[in-house]
Amino acid sequence: MARFLDGLDLVEPGLVTAPEWFKDTDPPEHEDSAIYAAVARVR
Numbered sequence: 252m253a254r255f256l257d258g259l260d261l262v263e264p265g266l267v268t269a270p271e272w273f274k275d276t277d278p279p280e281h282e283d284s285a286i287y288a289a290v291a292r293v294r
Contacts, residue, residue: 259291
């Protein structure tokens with residue numbers, strides 16, 4: 252998955268599973284997931 256983002260600046264929290272994608276809130280309970288999430292900027 253990370254190779255598709257090569258050359259881009261990842262925004263926090265980076266490449267993580269979907270349940271781990273949160274900001275400005277309390278962390279969610281651990282949950283297994285096969286869905287990945289990322290936001291990146293072009294340099």
